[in-house]
Amino acid sequence: MSEAVENQETQKDPETHERASGKVATDDKAEASQPAPKKNGGAEARAERAPATAEGMAAVLERMRKKNVSAGAPDYDARMKNLDKLERSILKHKEGIVRAISTDFGNRSRHETLLAEVLTTLNGIKHTRAHLHEWMEPEPRETWWAALPARCEILKQPLGVVGVIAPWNYPVNLALAPLVYALAAGNRVMIKPSELTPKTAEIIDTIVRDAFAEDEVAVFNGGFEVGVAFSKLPFDHLLFTGSTSVGKIIMRAAAENLVPVTLELGGKSPAIVSENYSLKAAAEKIMRGKLFNAGQTCIAPDYVFLPKGRVEAFVEECKAAVAAMYPTLADNPDYTSIVNGRHYDRLAKYLADAEDKGAKIVELNPAKEELSAESRKMIPRIVLGATDAMTVMEDEIFGPILPVHGYGSMEEAIEYVNSHPRPLALYYFDNDDSRVQEVLTKTTSGGACVNDTLLHFAQEDMPFGGVGPSGMGQYHGREGFETFTKKKGVLYQSRFSGVKAIAAPYKGTIDMGLRLLVGK
Numbered sequence: 001m002s003e004a005v006e007n008q009e010t011q012k013d014p015e016t017h018e019r020a021s022g023k024v025a026t027d028d029k030a031e032a033s034q035p036a037p038k039k040n041g042g043a044e045a046r047a048e049r050a051p052a053t054a055e056g057m058a059a060v061l062e063r064m065r066k067k068n069v070s071a072g073a074p075d076y077d078a079r080m081k082n083l084d085k086l087e088r089s090i091l092k093h094k095e096g097i098v099r100a101i102s103t104d105f106g107n108r109s110r111h112e113t114l115l116a117e118v119l120t121t122l123n124g125i126k127h128t129r130a131h132l133h134e135w136m137e138p139e140p141r142e143t144w145w146a147a148l149p150a151r152c153e154i155l156k157q158p159l160g161v162v163g164v165i166a167p168w169n170y171p172v173n174l175a176l177a178p179l180v181y182a183l184a185a186g187n188r189v190m191i192k193p194s195e196l197t198p199k200t201a202e203i204i205d206t207i208v209r210d211a212f213a214e215d216e217v218a219v220f221n222g223g224f225e226v227g228v229a230f231s232k233l234p235f236d237h238l239l240f241t242g243s244t245s246v247g248k249i250i251m252r253a254a255a256e257n258l259v260p261v262t263l264e265l266g267g268k269s270p271a272i273v274s275e276n277y278s279l280k281a282a283a284e285k286i287m288r289g290k291l292f293n294a295g296q297t298c299i300a301p302d303y304v305f306l307p308k309g310r311v312e313a314f315v316e317e318c319k320a321a322v323a324a325m326y327p328t329l330a331d332n333p334d335y336t337s338i339v340n341g342r343h344y345d346r347l348a349k350y351l352a353d354a355e356d357k358g359a360k361i362v363e364l365n366p367a368k369e370e371l372s373a374e375s376r377k378m379i380p381r382i383v384l385g386a387t388d389a390m391t392v393m394e395d396e397i398f399g400p401i402l403p404v405h406g407y408g409s410m411e412e413a414i415e416y417v418n419s420h421p422r423p424l425a426l427y428y429f430d431n432d433d434s435r436v437q438e439v440l441t442k443t444t445s446g447g448a449c450v451n452d453t454l455l456h457f458a459q460e461d462m463p464f465g466g467v468g469p470s471g472m473g474q475y476h477g478r479e480g481f482e483t484f485t486k487k488k489g490v491l492y493q494s495r496f497s498g499v500k501a502i503a504a505p506y507k508g509t510i511d512m513g514l515r516l517l518v519g520k
């Protein structure tokens with residue numbers, strides 16, 4: 001009996017029934033219903049695990065590989081069980097996630113954490129559970145007539161061991177959403193969270209340990225050197241989420257072992273507003289996308305283009321939109337801090353550089369507050385008159401700063417986007433369908449959202465990924481399953497095969513047949 005099957009039989013688990021009946025235990029209640037942790041249990045458990053060293057991680061990878069061979073690919077039931085276990089563990093630690101991320105950031109809105117880390121990851125699990133059976137099915141493919149009555153189909157196999165490297169900005173979702181799809185595809189997984197969010201990295205480790213054995217899923221935490229060693233491991237696939245510059249380093253490291261990579265990178269995502277679209281609606285939607293997580297979002301609208309004559313009115317609408325969303329900033333628990341001093345200084349430098357070079361900075365500060373640098377909460381700002389010579393238009397902003405440009409014609413805005421690196425997202429605001437289609441076909445971006453921001457990320461049935469400098473490959477939905485799956489083309493020969501007729505020695509009707517098919 002394979003281990004996967006064995007596992008299913010030994011775990012006639014009541015929790016699966018709980019889920020089916022909608023009675024999933026959550027956080028505090030679940031924590032209370034768990035057996036009391038052993039004193040020092042965390043530390044003991046930690047000691048049993050492999051260290052986050054090059055040797056320790058290589059040893060776990062090797063154990064996972066061996067287990068893949070001895071246990072075979074997990075079947076549908078075993079994969080569903082893995083998804084259930086992950087779901088339960090996330091729910092159990094929901095409050096821990098909220099606390100950890102807020103500690104790491106200084107302040108992270110509880111609502112943003114529940115929406116963007118917990119709910120999105122659980123939605124990925126739900127969507128996967130609903131479709132896994134269909135995704136795993138072999139796909140019949142057309143057979144070349146000359147090979148008939150042979151039959152062709154694609155078999156879906158796990159790749160083996162998948163590595164996941166995650167960034168700090170949505171540290172839970174970007175570590176666990178790839179895990180969902182890698183597990184659904186039947187893989188074992190090693191995860192390297194960001195060292196910039198250490199408390200969250202710990203909770204990710206706890207979530208994983210509560211649900212999985214070390215040879216199923218393992219988390220490796222530590223400093224920069226852990227990431228470097230991790231990226232050099234000979235995985236069967238490596239998914240990296242992070243900056244474009246580090247993406248290049250990761251791809252070089254992976255190339256040494258010919259490890260295929262999915263790179264989920266960043267970039268400058270434009271928002272373009274058309275001539276007739278409501279400025280109030282555009283400002284609300286753009287500021288909502290910009291200020292979620294204080295702009296520290298890979299798909300945050302980075303800068304805006306709108307008709308020249310509408311810039312001033314748009315700035316006023318942005319002020320009103322911010323005042324409605326965040327009447328105050330300093331003590332508002334829903335306004336998130338910048339993750340650390342280095343990033344806070346980086347953003348302050350963009351503003352200083354822009355001002356030095358002649359740009360006008362407009363503060364969106366409804367209660368006219370002073371925000372201490374210590375709190376790392378940053379006043380949202382619009383930059384008018386920004387040029388490509390300013391760092392704010394060179395680098396991905398990743399903070400609450402929004403350059404706003406006026407265009408003379410839509411062509412000008414499209415030309416600007418097309419003459420810059422391909423963005424991860426593009427936002428277009430217009431109610432005219434034909435112009436919408438024109439902008440979508442004339443520009444290339446990882447994804448796009450028409451008349452809103454960010455929401456395309458949360459659609460589990462759509463692939464998510466960049467293009468060119470904003471990334472390669474994709475995950476979420478069926479494409480997520482396929483990213484971590486080997487699609488193996490198999491031909492099943494028939495005992496009535498006539499293929500001998502086209503094999504050596506070439507005599508009889510073959511010459512006539514070839515003349516017919518490819519000419520004299």
Ligand code: NAD
Nearest residue numbers: 166167168193194195227228231242243246264265266298
């Ligand atoms: P980063 O590239 O600095 O780090 C990402 C991860 O790589 C971290 O775990 C880090 O420890 C590790 N790392 C850093 N240097 C490394 C090296 N030399 N070798 C091996 N590993 C290394 O990115 P970040 O600052 O954590 O995240 C912000 C960036 O991520 C932004 O550019 C953002 O746009 C991008 N991002 C992209 C997506 C997406 O889905 N496309 C999502 C979130 C963030």
